[in-house]
Amino acid sequence: MIELDRVTKIFTSDNPLKIAALDGISLTIPEGCVYGLLGTNGAGKSTLLRTMCGIYRPDEGSVTVDGREVWNNPEAKADVCLIGDEFAWLEKMSANRLKAYYRCTRPGFSGEVFDRLMEALALPKNRKLSTFSKGMRRQAVTALGVACRAKYLLLDEAFEGLDPAMRRVVREILADEVCDNGASVVLSSHDVTEISESCDHVVIMYAGKILQFGEIDEVCDRYRKIQLVSEGKVITREELANAGLSVLGYSVMGNAAQVLVRGTEEEITAKTAALPVSLTDAVPLTLEEVFVCEMKENGYGIYIKEE
Amino acid sequence: MESTLKKSEGCRPLRGEFISHKRSMVVLAILYVFAAYLFIQSITLGSNESWFSYVIMAVCGIYTVGEAFADTYDASARDIQLSQPIRAGRRYLSKLLYIFLRSIVPTVLVLGIVIAYCSRLELDPYAADPIIISEVISKAVGMLLNVALFNAIAVLALASTGTLLAAVVVWLLVGGALFRLYVCGSYVIEELLTSFFGGRRISNAQRLNGDLMILVFAVTLVLVAGAVYVRRDGKHTGRFIAGSAAVEVLLGTALLWFGLAVFGSGFTVRLVLLILGYVGAHILIFRKNTIKKIPVMAATLVGVLAVSAGVAWYTYTQIVDDQRDVNSEKITAWSSFTDSERGVDYKRLETPYVEITDSDWSDERWREARQYLSEPYCELMVGSYANVDTKWSNQYHISNADGSPLDQEQYQKLVELLREYCSKNEYSTEHETPFFKYLFTGCDPVDYEYASYGFQVTISYDGGRSALRERCKGHLMTEGGEVEIWELIRAAGYKIEMVTNSRR
Incomplete structure (x- = not known):
């Protein structure tokens, strides 16, 4: 499980009041569930995801993955895969090259799964992602994330730019990932409907703090x-x-x-x-x-x- | 899991860091070829294009560094690279390897091609402008080290900042500071020691080995950048600058060198200007309430000053010792070459040098001899090959009004004239600056970069040796300020004319 214990993150640049992007967050994400991060703009959802996968080092508190500190720890990071909301850097690559890169960097990456998903989504593998539409890019990187076979898949704004039909497809792919591999998926979104339809747990965030969390029915x-x-x-x-x-x-x-x-x-x-x-x-x-x-x-x- | 991780970490460099548009790779390849062409032109035609080829290779290198360190300024690259299960140190090494393959290796290839081409030309005994391959290699090594240094500065700039703009600011500061340091490192050292150790003098400090300095700078910068990169997380990416202590020190160092090297006023004035500049730059870059940080800044400056002076002094003493040994070997070799000491004078000051007074040799003999004459081993030559040294930019011939050579007394008068000129222009004779030594002993190697302080001049004179007395006329090498010197010398009744203005 991913455990966050009183995690605080403050961005000091252009932040004279030292407002915390994450303010003492404590949260546990078990295996085999779909968590939805729901919050306003600037609530700290993306920061939380980046801290969970070791991009940011907490100023206070700790983030552990199955008991291992995640910051600068390849073993722990190998179990967490983040597909962020910004992936312009990947757009310079074709799907085939993406596969080669992730195969090199992610120990559990499955090229077969990636190929299967790309075919299922009818996405060309030899074209650069920059030539794709916005929704197609999102589908491709989601496929990439699933193919990483990480125990914890973190998706920032996972459904942004997807049409309703494709949202359903992506939702099914993620559900399969949870069912087949026992992985946990953490989605962040502003879209309440999407979260309520895709997730079994929800975290409601505001101003770097968690207001509510738990199973969606329980929260409601x-x-x-x-x-x-x-x-x-x-x-x-x-x-x-x-x-x-x-x-x-x-x-x-x-x-x-x-x-x-x-x-x-x-x-x-x-x-x-x-x-x-x-x-x-x-x-x-x-x-x-x-x-x-x-x-x-x-x-x-x-x-x-x-x- | 462990084995797969090891396998993953064994991929080097990471494939993702090879992301380059084919188009940009083609452009880079063309630029490298063009750089090779310009370098060859500069050697065969004796022109200045080598400077352009150097700039081209440096720019290509910096572009490559920018590609490799995209995660420091591009949020999407950061999210992807930093979320991969790779240690920061390993990622840093991978980036260095990428830069090595994409910048250093092409530069080596370019320089190798140039050297190979020139070594063929060297075999041509009828070439109008003979090529000395050792000089070409020396120049190529210098260029390679400079490219490496520029890359290292760029690595440091990117590792310590969060945007390309901030990186450019830091790059210019550090690059400019190191350039000044390279040009007049010994001057700075002398200034520091003179100021802090009661006028202690350092002579021949200008003999600091430039290449070694560059190598030390580059390695140091890469190590510092590595420490900064490994420590930083992704939070500064896309933000103006990392407000870390490392950047404070960086800024302090940069401005320190700038302040000491550039301003021409007294030390106190320089120090005040330096502090003001540091505070100003701090406000501009960090955009914070700097009043609270004044103690930090003051401590940084003092620390940087102390460390820099200590390191510089230690390096200087080491290099000068090494230089002395090397020069002794060189003189031995020269002695062996000339078969006797006929026509050759040796002097052993703090750093040895050779004076050659024999111009009766054949062209072939001179050409062969030149391999012993590359600076700093022999700077002073008289006779038909007086312009053989690659660093002379202009040579001026001073004689009496009727063209007869100066005797010792006349030379002394000329020296007094120039000494007066120096005093008026604040070239102190008390501290025996490198410039002053150039001017009045004629014994030290001339580096025309010192022309940025006003002018430079080296005079060969009758040291009491009959052979030299017969042949030696005054040689005045100037660059900048020469008109004033010409007028001064002419007004005193001497004849001055330009002998050559070639530069190799």
Whole structure:
């Protein structure tokens, strides 16, 4: 497993306030799962991936792969493969040359798998990647990553530029990789739908910190959209907060208050029992709703209107 | 896993670092061929094209370094290269090997072709401008070392910075500083020691072996760059510069050499200008609040000053000792060649040299003798082959107004005249600078690069030897400032005329 223990990374250049790109991140990624990194622009997703594969050295904390420190450690790095969001350097090469390069640098690289995937994706092997379309390039480098046969495959913006059909294909390829080889895949994306459809675990990041992580259903289950109906005066947000509810969203419709709160159904029921309202509805949030709520809670996306 | 890793690490250089567009490779090949052509032209025609061929090879080398170290300024190259399971040290060596194969080997090939071609020409006894193959080889080795040094500077610049712009800034600083150091390294050493050790004098410091200095510089830079590269992670890639202590030292060193070598004022003024320049450059490059860093900068400067002076002094003493031994061997060889000491005077000062006064030899004899005359072993020649040394740019002949040679008394008057000129122009006679030694002893090798300080002149004179007295007339070699000297000498009643302006 990949273990991050209180990892901090600060970029000092042009950063007089020394804002941390990663701020005390602790995370464990086990084998055989698909993790989705979800976050806003600048949340630290790419930095986290680069730190996990040993490109960046943590300023504080440690990153270990199966117990081995990853920084400047070929044995540990051999188990981790990153396909970043920037791969212009690879575009100078044809697929055949890419294969030769990765065969030389990655101990587990399988040329056969790469060829098979390139054929399955109908990508030419003798043309430079720079002559490919954006989506084709993404497919080619994803195939490259899968062919590395690493225990941990890290994909930054994996679905960027792919059409819906190809997203499905890539998703299947990654699922096969997890099923067949027991590998773990970590995807980063802004696309909540993509994460919720592709991953079984999610990490929600903001400003270098992890806000939520765990299985997607479990994370969604930590929130509820409730409807509170009262006779006469509609219950206010303050009254709800005073009752101990962690209110993330609040809107009024007639004599009913629609509220987004943190907590399980049991916790919410217990806290609203004393209020002069009846709880008419309490449904879990979707991942997108959770994401938007968390971002709003942290002051991001202030133009998102409350429903 | 272990065995496959070893296999992986055994691939050298890494295939990915061979990424070059075919087009650029063809262009580089054409440039190398062109460089070879220019070098041959410069030798056969005695022209200055060797400088262009040198620049071409250096630029090709720097381009190659840029390709190899793409991971230091290109985020995509960084992501791919640094995520591979290869140690940073191994990756660095792989890049050096790539540079060796793509820059040093082609340069060696070019120079080898030139040497092979010239060795054929050398066999032609009727050539109007005979080629001395040892001189060509010496020049080629110098060029190769210079290309290697420029590559090493580029490696250091890229390893310590995060963008091409920052690398160019550092390259210019270090390259410029080392160039100045190469040109007048001994001058700097003397300045340092004079300033810090109570006017202690170093004579003949200009004899520092340039090639050896370059080699030491190049190896040192590559080692320092390796240390910086291995330590850095990918975070500086694409950012303006790595604010590491290594860069601080680099900047301090560069400006130190600049400050001491360039400014013509007194030492205190230079030091103040140096500190101001350092602070200014620091603000420009690091863009940080430099007030807080003033103690760091001051400590850096002091440290650099102390280390540089120590290393320079040690190197100087070692090289001069070696030089003395080599020159002794050379004189022995020369003595053996001439079969007797007839017509040859030896002097053993701190560094030996040879004066040749016999111009009765045949052309063949002179041609053969020239292999013993490459600098710094013999700088002073009188007679029909006075321009044989490759470093003379111009030679001027000073005599009495009626054309008769100067006698000792007249020579002394001329010396007094020039001494006065030196005093007026702040060429101190107290510190016996290299320039001063050139001027008044005529015994040291002349390096015309010193012309950047004003002018240079070497005078051969009657040292009391009858053969020399008969033949020797004054020889004044100048480059820059000669008009003023001409007027000065003419006004004093001497006749001065240009004997030759050839330069090889």
